[in-house]
Amino acid sequence: MNISELKNEFVKRYGEGDFHGYFSPGRVNLIGEHTDYNGGFVFPCALSFGAYLFLRRTDRKSVRFASLNLPFETEVKVEDLDKKVGREWVNYPIGVFAQFLKKGVQFGQGADILVYGDVPNGAGLSSSAALEMVTAMAINETWEIGLERLELVKMSQKAEHEFAGVMCGIMDQFASGMGKADHAIFLNCDTLDYDLVPVELDGIKIVISNTNSPHKLDSGMYNLRVSECHAAVEAISAHKPIKVLAEVSWEEFKSLEGKIENPTARKRARHVISEIARTEQAVQELRNGNITKFGELMNGSHDSLRDDYEVTGPELDTMVEEARKINGVIGSRMTGGGFGGCTVSLVKDEAIDHFIAQVGKNYEDRTGLKPAFYVAEIGDGAKRLF
Numbered sequence: 001m002n003i004s005e006l007k008n009e010f011v012k013r014y015g016e017g018d019f020h021g022y023f024s025p026g027r028v029n030l031i032g033e034h035t036d037y038n039g040g041f042v043f044p045c046a047l048s049f050g051a052y053l054f055l056r057r058t059d060r061k062s063v064r065f066a067s068l069n070l071p072f073e074t075e076v077k078v079e080d081l082d083k084k085v086g087r088e089w090v091n092y093p094i095g096v097f098a099q100f101l102k103k104g105v106q107f108g109q110g111a112d113i114l115v116y117g118d119v120p121n122g123a124g125l126s127s128s129a130a131l132e133m134v135t136a137m138a139i140n141e142t143w144e145i146g147l148e149r150l151e152l153v154k155m156s157q158k159a160e161h162e163f164a165g166v167m168c169g170i171m172d173q174f175a176s177g178m179g180k181a182d183h184a185i186f187l188n189c190d191t192l193d194y195d196l197v198p199v200e201l202d203g204i205k206i207v208i209s210n211t212n213s214p215h216k217l218d219s220g221m222y223n224l225r226v227s228e229c230h231a232a233v234e235a236i237s238a239h240k241p242i243k244v245l246a247e248v249s250w251e252e253f254k255s256l257e258g259k260i261e262n263p264t265a266r267k268r269a270r271h272v273i274s275e276i277a278r279t280e281q282a283v284q285e286l287r288n289g290n291i292t293k294f295g296e297l298m299n300g301s302h303d304s305l306r307d308d309y310e311v312t313g314p315e316l317d318t319m320v321e322e323a324r325k326i327n328g329v330i331g332s333r334m335t336g337g338g339f340g341g342c343t344v345s346l347v348k349d350e351a352i353d354h355f356i357a358q359v360g361k362n363y364e365d366r367t368g369l370k371p372a373f374y375v376a377e378i379g380d381g382a383k384r385l386f
């Protein structure tokens, strides 16, 4: 749906009058997976698709929420904007309203809200972060609250913790809020220092392959990995006191590794610490124009997520295996939280059609699932549309 169609939908539902529109993108992470909540580096970029939110202030002391993607709609009194509503999608925007209430913001009058998303849900492309971030931006502007964008990013992450129960790092909300067209964000998730690195891939495109695997990123499995990393921090701290795994360099880890008794903690730490090193190196290679090396590091990232972090699963592994068979593929890996969702591959322009046909066929033959492919465009972060 384009913006004028979306505007018509708003008017159909809520009637004529002024209203504003906002957009915040999904993201694809090029490398640096499961490093953010360990204080490490990530390298995501914002996509051109994401979440749209249209909003009109009203005189009623309540907020009406509706979506063009899902049938559930509801009306919530302004003083109840910190209460969960079952397991419905509205918990994403309400979770963000709740963060403003916590800061002492009083909404007074309410609003009518309509949302629409064109990021495939549960595909590991941050549909939820996009919805959180677009809500934060819209609230901040509508009620003229004047918070900095970085604060909105942090509040969106909090909403995910408190209302979705996923103890995520900051990567997704950061990419959705701070992204820039044609750039990837090299972010230190400990200090939040970042660089926007131009992604100028001559004759190469970023291709996202959706496994369409029914296993969603399950908050239980994600949170389990977070706690396994805490266990690894504790084990390492017996030898070198640390707060996050990012404090251990890959060189240091090689001498500490044998001292971590629990094999699971050892493997999880090995992934995280090696991935942080890979990410730093990958960004350097990209800056030097060494895309072949960048692709090799992407492959290394996937293999580590498969063997040491154990978050890939048969569908993601099959997609990556098939992608790597194609001539013209520079690198291929899972992206996002894992356990289903998408892979990201760098593919030479002339190989893209063949890639989509061949990987699509082989993946379907092997898994019985029909995949989907998107050639990614790197877009801007959250913005007001009108």
Ligand code: GLA
Binding pocket: 032, 033, 034, 035, 036, 037, 168, 169, 170, 171, 172, 336, 337, 338
């Ligand atoms: C999910 C989380 C992010 C990050 C990735 C894995 O997308 O929301 O914070 O941890 O998984 O890199």
